[in-house]
Amino acid sequence: MEVVTPMPGTVLSIDVSEGQKVNANDEVATIEAMKMEVKIYAPGNGTIKEIKVGPGDTLNVNDVVMIIE
Amino acid sequence: MQEQIAKNLADMGVFHLTAGNLVMWLVAFGLFYLAIKKQIEPLLLIPIGFGIFIANFPLTGLLGEHGLFEIFYKYGISNELIPPLIFLGLGAMTDFGPVLANPKTFLLGAAAQLGVYGAFFAALLLGFTLPEAAAVGIIGGADGPTSIFLSNALAPHLLGAVAVAAYSYMALVPIIIPPVARALTTKQERSIVMTQMRVVSKGEKIVFPLLGCIVIISLVPKSAPLIAMFMLGNLFMECGVVERLTDVSRNAMMNIVTILLGLGVGSRMTAETFLRLDTIGVFIIGIVAFTIACAGGVLMAKFMNICSKNKINPLIGAAGVSAVPMAARVVHMMGAKENPQNYLLMHAMGPNVAGVIGTAVCAGALISALTG
Numbered sequence: 461m462e463v464v465t466p467m468p469g470t471v472l473s474i475d476v477s478e479g480q481k482v483n484a485n486d487e488v489a490t491i492e493a494m495k496m497e498v499k500i501y502a503p504g505n506g507t508i509k510e511i512k513v514g515p516g517d518t519l520n521v522n523d524v525v526m527i528i529e
Numbered sequence: 530m531q532e533q534i535a536k537n538l539a540d541m542g543v544f545h546l547t548a549g550n551l552v553m554w555l556v557a558f559g560l561f562y563l564a565i566k567k568q569i570e571p572l573l574l575i576p577i578g579f580g581i582f583i584a585n586f587p588l589t590g591l592l593g594e595h596g597l598f599e600i601f602y603k604y605g606i607s608n609e610l611i612p613p614l615i616f617l618g619l620g621a622m623t624d625f626g627p628v629l630a631n632p633k634t635f636l637l638g639a640a641a642q643l644g645v646y647g648a649f650f651a652a653l654l655l656g657f658t659l660p661e662a663a664a665v666g667i668i669g670g671a672d673g674p675t676s677i678f679l680s681n682a683l684a685p686h687l688l689g690a691v692a693v694a695a696y697s698y699m700a701l702v703p704i705i706i707p708p709v710a711r712a713l714t715t716k717q718e719r720s721i722v723m724t725q726m727r728v729v730s731k732g733e734k735i736v737f738p739l740l741g742c743i744v745i746i747s748l749v750p751k752s753a754p755l756i757a758m759f760m761l762g763n764l765f766m767e768c769g770v771v772e773r774l775t776d777v778s779r780n781a782m783m784n785i786v787t788i789l790l791g792l793g794v795g796s797r798m799t800a801e802t803f804l805r806l807d808t809i810g811v812f813i814i815g816i817v818a819f820t821i822a823c824a825g826g827v828l829m830a831k832f833m834n835i836c837s838k839n840k841i842n843p844l845i846g847a848a849g850v851s852a853v854p855m856a857a858r859v860v861h862m863m864g865a866k867e868n869p870q871n872y873l874l875m876h877a878m879g880p881n882v883a884g885v886i887g888t889a890v891c892a893g894a895l896i897s898a899l900t901g
Contacts, residue, residue: 466875467872467874485869493875494854494857494858494874496854496858498861501869501870503870521728522728
């Protein structure tokens with residue numbers, strides 16, 4: 461399953477690493493929008509398969525941040 | 530000889546300081562404290578506070594005919610130059626994407642202007658004259674430059690109080706919005722997750738400022754100074770070919786005029802003009818205005834939910850009070866409290882920027898109604 465950005469912003473940090481197991485609602489990344497830090501949460505349980513972006517990247521709505529299996 | 534000494538002493542400001550001057554210094558120091566220690570609107574409160582501080586020294590001549598502060602005031606505020614320049618900068622920072630993605634949110638920004646009219650009538654009841662009531666009511670729009678623009682046009686003697694009330698309440702948005710919005714919504718409503726916004730094309734964003742001018746300026750011509758400059762700034766940003774103009778509008782020029790505006794506004798706040806009962810009235814009505822504005826937006830959102838299937842989270846209505854982007858952030862945090870995966874920030878930006886436009890339109894309408 462894909463983790464997508466809910467709003468345009470800049471990636472501040474990726475808070476998990478590939479291969480890590482996550483549960484639904486775990487924090488997986490932090491983006492900055494309108495000078496505010498916004499946490500992105502895992503939509504479901506699984507293992508982080510691939511991280512698509514890094515800190516500093518600019519994202520649009522619905523860009524894929526990472527893929528969870 | 531003795532006469533000379535007496536005259537020299539008499540020329541020293543210290544002997545002319547009044548108790549009122551000292552009270553105004555305390556007001557200025559209070560603003561410094563908020564700005565430096567609490568980091569509340571420091572860019573505005575430092576110059577305003579310093580303007581107040583210096584304006585309350587006797588015998589400086591700064592407010593005389595050719596006085597420095599008088600020049601800032603006369604050629605920056607009194608002739609209504611600076612507020613539109615600030616709007617140019619704001620336009621160059623404002624992304625209309627969220628409004629265009631969901632144009633319904635324009636109604637929420639408009640509903641929040643109820644605060645302006647509610648406060649207007651409250652001020653009339655308290656005995657303010659019509660133009661004064663309009664100047665005080667505009668505080669409910671939560672927009673600094675617009676408040677200054679309008680109060681200068683209609684009731685210049687209240688300018689200092691109106692400006693400081695507007696900026697103080699804007700700084701208090703995180704404290705004012707949550708209780709009002711919570712009281713008017715159920716937990717269920719606050720948890721409404723809004724659907725993904727559509728992506729707005731570049732073409733739409735370029736057409737919008739032009740279309741906005743056509744609609745707004747032809748309907749409310751007196752709003753032209755603010756709206757035209759705002760839309761020009763927005764066009765700079767969205768057209769993508771005048772990066773340098775966008776940059777100078779939102780950064781360098783904005784900073785320069787902010788200094789002049791702050792000093793000009795602060796200098797209006799001498800003991801004689803500020804330490805009056807009117808000022809207390811302005812502050813009381815200001816908070817009433819904010820509360821009504823916030824409630825108006827939320828209730829409008831609830832009303833729209835009755836009529837439409839695509840539910841909106843009524844919290845975003847509260848962002849219609851302008852105070853960009855603070856109000857939108859507060860709304861976002863309230864939504865996230867109910868459901869951490871609910872991202873209201875961008876949805877709230879819609880009513881938020883619509884609120885700015887709404888307040889400017891309101892100001893134009895009040896000016897034309899009251900100056901004829």
